[in-house]
Amino acid sequence: MRQVVNNWQTDQKGDAGRQPKPQYQSAFRIMKSYMGPYRGSFALVVLCTIAAIASELFQPYLVKVAIDDNLMTGNNDYGSLLIICAIYFGLSISGLVFTYLQNNLLQHVGQSIVSKIRKQLFKHITKLSMSYFDKTASGSLITHVSSDTEAVNQFFNQVLLTLLRDGLTLIAILFMMFYLDAELALYCTALLPIIALIAIGFRSFMRNTYQMARTRLSRLVAFVAENLSGMNLIQVFHQQKEQAKQFEERNEAYFKANLREIRTMVLFNRSFDLLGNLTIAFVVWHGGQAVFGQALEFGILYAFITYIRQFFQPINAITQQWNTLQAATVAVNRIRGVLDTKPEIEDSSQPIQVNRDAIEGRIDFNRISFGYDSSLPVFRGLDLHIRPGEMVGIVGTTGAGKSSLMSLLCRFYDVQDGSVLIDGNDIRDIPQAELHRIVGLVQQEPYLFAGSIIDNIRMFDETISREAVIQACEFVGADALMKRMKDGYDTMLSERGSGLSAGERQLLSFARIIVFRPKILILDEATANLDSQTEQLIQQALQVVSVGRTTIVIAHRLSTIMHADRILVLRHGEIAEAGTHAQLVEKKGLYEQLYRHSQGESFPSSAVSMIR
Ligand SMILES: Nc1ncnc2c1ncn2[C@@H]1O[C@H](COP(=O)(O)OP(=O)(O)O)[C@@H](O)[C@H]1O
Ligand SMILES: [Mg+2]
Structure with a gap:
């Protein structure tokens, strides 16, 4: 775990050093493929958007009509004024309704797509091979499933929405301005290049501050994660002060980056406001002169000023989406990267049919060579043959290659x-699903899921009866534990079975393996966490279970394997010695040394001499 957290940290540092370049084209292509099934909904969104914008933009025009055709003409026509007011109100309502519909529809589509991606990701990750998890920090996988998919959601509900709504609004405003007064509109559009310059200038600046804030936040998160997993170490070695100091540093860095980001944002927004107000001043001055000279109707001037105000808002909104778009692009490409990873271990295209019940359990390792890293081989041509029903014990120092x-x-x-x-x-x-029913593995740290005890034992397989589970528990001596539990077999376990001792968790995993009746049973240091009394229980259960089953037991405590049909001493990936307990003791080799050592362990000679 520790190693993983560290990897994750270096990951983050690497990110900060060379920021990933977003590849917009591929991201958009991927996004488009996800949007395909929702074509109809998207068309509806566009229609709603157009209706909402039309409702909104027609309002200033309506006021212009009221001013020029009613108020300024002098005839007090209350009737048509009332109608105009009613239409104005109606437009506000329809604007509201269409905006609501458009938002809801887009949310629905966006969330559907994201939940689909999340499901796809999770399913895919569970299919990947162990070698992938050796290489990939779990922290980064968690990020993919949680925040990366969230970034994709933001793409739909922020970026796409803004591009659509504000882009269309902008075009419609331009259209209305030219329709009302082409000359004044032309003056205003002269501003566009200036706006573009400001936007581009701020964009790169904002990207840096944004990235810096994100990087510092992830460093903070990684630091907390590392501390949580090593909390016992921190407390035992009284590292609280030191860790708090380091946290403080990272916290401060994040605080500063955040302030900088906000300062930049505010400056950007205000400079836009300033530009907008300048334009309005210009329009008032220039248009006002025209109104004095009767060249322009007052209503048009009013409508113009309102449109100018509305003009800057969408531009501002679109530029603000830049960061989100960028984050979404990086996220989509990262998600794609995970989805494109092929599991290294795949079922053969022509699998053989195996009859599980007819399996005898003969195992042949034929001159195998293997290494996690091809330059560091663990096995070099190891040959090992195990008879059906044989019980083999394996001993060896840590790192010998047993697991x-x-x-x-x-x-x-x-x-x-x-x-x-x-x-x-x-x-x-052999299909992997079949292989894993044939070979049952119990490890030192059994994994328990959040769920009831009974489901944890039968692994959510409803075809396994309650009686079978109870029988298995009695068999391994876990029934005493069940009597102590609040709801017996239906007691809900929290994640990883916290609340149970390591030994109790192990008992459950033994029951689990017995329920599944594998033809080949492997115990990898499975009794290391058990007290000697429980171990004896397991030992007895093992005697019964191993009958008619090929059983491989890896153990530190030699008492566990002493009675095996054959004992192998593994050393540097090679079988150094093999034979029964008696033969190996006789041989006076490695096993005999280990045996003497273990005898000494129960009565450490040094301790004995100290007592004396
Ligand atoms: N997931 C892994 N990735 C890389 N190297 C590994 C991995 N697991 C084990 N190793 C290495 O392979 C060798 C054999 O380890 P292992 O089979 O776990 O030994 P044992 O179970 O006998 O203690 C060791 O050198 C160990 O460092
Ligand atoms: Mg091991």
């Missing part, structure tokens, strides 16, 4: 050379 060997048998990784066979069938030809 790796079992990972190969479960096909979490593929061998680079040689082959692994079960009953003579290459495991690469």
Whole structure:
């Protein structure tokens, strides 16, 4: 875990050093492919947008009509004034309704697409091979599923909405201004290049401040995550002060970046306001002169001023979407990257049909070579053959390759050379789902899901009866634990089974494996967390379970494997010694040394001498 968190941090640092260049084209193409099924809804959104904009932009025009055709003419026509007011009110209502519809529709489509992407991502990630998780920090995967998909949502509900609504508004305003007075409109459009210059200038500046704030936030988050996972260490080594100081530094950096971002935003917005007001002053001055000279109707001047005010708002809104667009683009490309990752381990295109019940459980490792990194081989041509129903114990120092060997048998990784066979069938030809029902693995740290105990034991497989689960629990001696639990077998466990001791979790995972009746049973240091009394229980259960099953037991405590049919001593990925307990003790080799050591462990000679 520690290593993963560290990777994540360096990840973030790497990001800060060279910011990923957004690839807009590919992002838009991907987005378009997701939008395809919602074509109809999008067309409706566009229609609603047009209706909403028309309702809004027609209002100043209506006031112009009231001023020029009613108020300024002198005939007190209350009737038509009332009608104009009624239409004005009606337009406001229709603007509201269409904006609401448009927002809702777009939200619905956006959220549907994002929830689809999230589901797709999660499903895809669960299919990826172990080697992928070795290379990828879990923190970055969490980011993909949570914040990256959220950025995509923002693309629909902010970027697309703004581009559509404000883009159309802008065009409509320009149209109305030219329609009302072409000369005055021409003067105003002369401003456009200035606006563009300001926008471009601020854009790059804003991108930097935005990126800086994001990077510093993720560093802060990574730091908290690392601290949480290492909290016991921090407290044991009294690192609270030191960690708080480091946190303070990161917090301060984020605070500053945030302030800078906000300052930039405010400056940008206000400079736009200033430009807008300048334009209005110009229009009032120039248009006012025209009104004095009777060349322009007063109503038109009023409408013009209102349109100018409305003109700057969409421009401002569009430029503000720049950051969101950028974040969404990076997010989409990252999501695509995960989705495009092919699992390294895939089912063969011509899988063989295996009859699970007919499997005898013979295992052949034929001259296998394997390494997580091809330059660092763990096994170099290892040959090992296990008879059906044999019980094999494996011992060896940490890093000897015991767990790796079992990972190969479960096909979490593929061998680079040689082959692994079960009953003579290459495991690469057996569908993975089938293989994992044949080979049952119990590890040192069993994983429990949030859910009831019974579901955790039968792994949410409803075809397994309650009786079968109860029987399995009695078998491994977990029934005493069940009696202690609040709701017995229906007690809900929180994530990872916190609330249970390591030994209790292990008992449940034993029950789990017994319920599934695998033909090949692997225990990888599975008894390490158990107290010796519980271990004895398991030992007895194991004696019964292993009958008619090929069983491989990896253990530190030699007492667990002493009675195995064959014991292997693994060293640097090679079988250094093999034989029964008696044979190996006789041999006076590595095993005998280990055995003497373990005898000493229960009565450490140093401790004994100290007592004396
Ligand atoms: N996921 C992994 N990625 C890279 N190297 C690994 C991984 N797992 C184990 N190794 C390396 O492979 C070797 C064998 O490890 P392992 O099979 O876990 O040993 P054991 O279970 O006997 O303690 C060690 O050198 C270890 O560092
Ligand atoms: Mg191991």
